[in-house]
Amino acid sequence: MRNYIFILLSLIVFSVSAQNSASASVNSRATIIDPIQIDKTVDLDFGNVISAYNPGQVILSPDGSRVAYGVQISNSIPGTVNPAEAIVTHGNNNYSITLPEQFTLYNQENPNQVLIIDQFTVQPQEGSVMDIIKIGGTLNLEANQTSGFYTNSSGFNVTVSYN
Amino acid sequence: MKKITFILLALISGTAFAQDASATATVNAEIVTPIEITEGTDLNFGSIVAAGGGNVRVNTAGTRTFSNNDMDVATATTISAASFNVTAADQYSYSISIPSIVLTDVAGDGADMPVSFTHLVNGQSDGNATGSGIAQELLVGGLLTVASGQTEGVYDGEVTVTVAYE
Numbered sequence: 550m551r552n553y554i555f556i557l558l559s560l561i562v563f564s565v566s567a568q569n570s571a572s573a574s575v576n577s578r579a580t581i582i583d584p585i586q587i588d589k590t591v592d593l594d595f596g597n598v599i600s601a602y603n604p605g606q607v608i609l610s611p612d613g614s615r616v617a618y619g620v621q622i623s624n625s626i627p628g629t630v631n632p633a634e635a636i637v638t639h640g641n642n643n644y645s646i647t648l649p650e651q652f653t654l655y656n657q658e659n660p661n662q663v664l665i666i667d668q669f670t671v672q673p674q675e676g677s678v679m680d681i682i683k684i685g686g687t688l689n690l691e692a693n694q695t696s697g698f699y700t701n702s703s704g705f706n707v708t709v710s711y712n
Numbered sequence: 713m714k715k716i717t718f719i720l721l722a723l724i725s726g727t728a729f730a731q732d733a734s735a736t737a738t739v740n741a742e743i744v745t746p747i748e749i750t751e752g753t754d755l756n757f758g759s760i761v762a763a764g765g766g767n768v769r770v771n772t773a774g775t776r777t778f779s780n781n782d783m784d785v786a787t788a789t790t791i792s793a794a795s796f797n798v799t800a801a802d803q804y805s806y807s808i809s810i811p812s813i814v815l816t817d818v819a820g821d822g823a824d825m826p827v828s829f830t831h832l833v834n835g836q837s838d839g840n841a842t843g844s845g846i847a848q849e850l851l852v853g854g855l856l857t858v859a860s861g862q863t864e865g866v867y868d869g870e871v872t873v874t875v876a877y878e
Contacts, residue, residue: 584733585732587733587734589735589736589737592737592739592740593737593738593739594739594741595739595740595741596741596742597742597744598741598743598744599743599744599745599746599747599801599804599877600743600745607741621746623744623804624878625805626803626804626805628742629740633739635735635737637733654739654740654741664741684737686739688741693746695743696743696744696801697742698740698741698742698743699740699741699742699743700738700739700740702738703736704736704738704739705739706734706736707734707736707737708732708734709732710732710733
């Protein structure tokens with residue numbers, strides 16, 4: 550595990566004598582690291598989902614697979630399905646990822662119709678100085694969810710910070 | 713004469729708090745309407761003479777033919793293929809399944825008569841079709857097997873047609 554420790558070592562030696570002689574020596578060492586950085590590369594796409602007469606969920610895993618509960622997904626026309634992807638440049642330091650608890654999508658034709666996404670999940674593909682993180686989530690459909698394209702161009706925030 | 717040696721050793725170990733970094737990702741989903749089927753007309757084989765038995769077909773166009781012409785007789789009721797309306801999302805393919813059934817004598821005297829079905833929707837008869845976003849007419853014909861000397865009476869049965877997105 551990488552673990553960054555910021556060390557400042559100061560060794561100060563004073564010699565004081567009654568005479569007018571004095572000496573001091575200082576050794577110090579510091580390591581400076583680059584700030585953590587995150588760049589989104591792919592948006593999160595749940596693809597096409599067939600609504601039902603009952604509520605349901607579609608769980609999109611970080612590996613890009615979908616599982617539907619109570620609703621149906623079409624195998625012949627899956628639509629665009631992608632987990633979100635971002636590159637975290639961390640210089641081999643530990644960091645944490647913060648995701649929102651939930652996020653709302655709006656029907657493009659009828660903004661009164663919404664879809665809630667929650668239970669975001671993350672899977673990092675670890676590298677030495679940068680990781681690719683993939684993010685999935687759960688799409689919640691209401692009974693008889695109105696058909697159409699749902700989006701939210703403001704996007705959800707993914708925040709990374711060093712531990 | 714005094715000599716003071718003062719040593720300060722400071723060891724500071726800590727974690728660097730660089731600024732957090734954020735990125736935003738857009739999320740998209742396309743919701744498709746459920747497939748829907750509604751019933752139109754019933755399938756009616758009309759009046760048949762049992763004679764030596766054979767098959768009676770009503771095709772999807774509602775035309776009746778016999779494997780044994782001795783069974784043919786002017787019908788008291790209108791011969792028809794069944795019709796349904798299927799509404800599926802545009803460009804989405806769906807399957808159609810219609811299990812074989814038996815017709816039973818309403819009076820309870822005659823033996824059951826098996827029926828198998830054929831269908832036609834949007835020019836397709838192979839059990840698959842593609843939706844258009846508007847209602848498509850699904851026509852269902854049948855093949856009825858009548859036994860030699862089949863007991864006379866009114867026979868009926870009910871079949872459930874299932875359509876499902878592929």
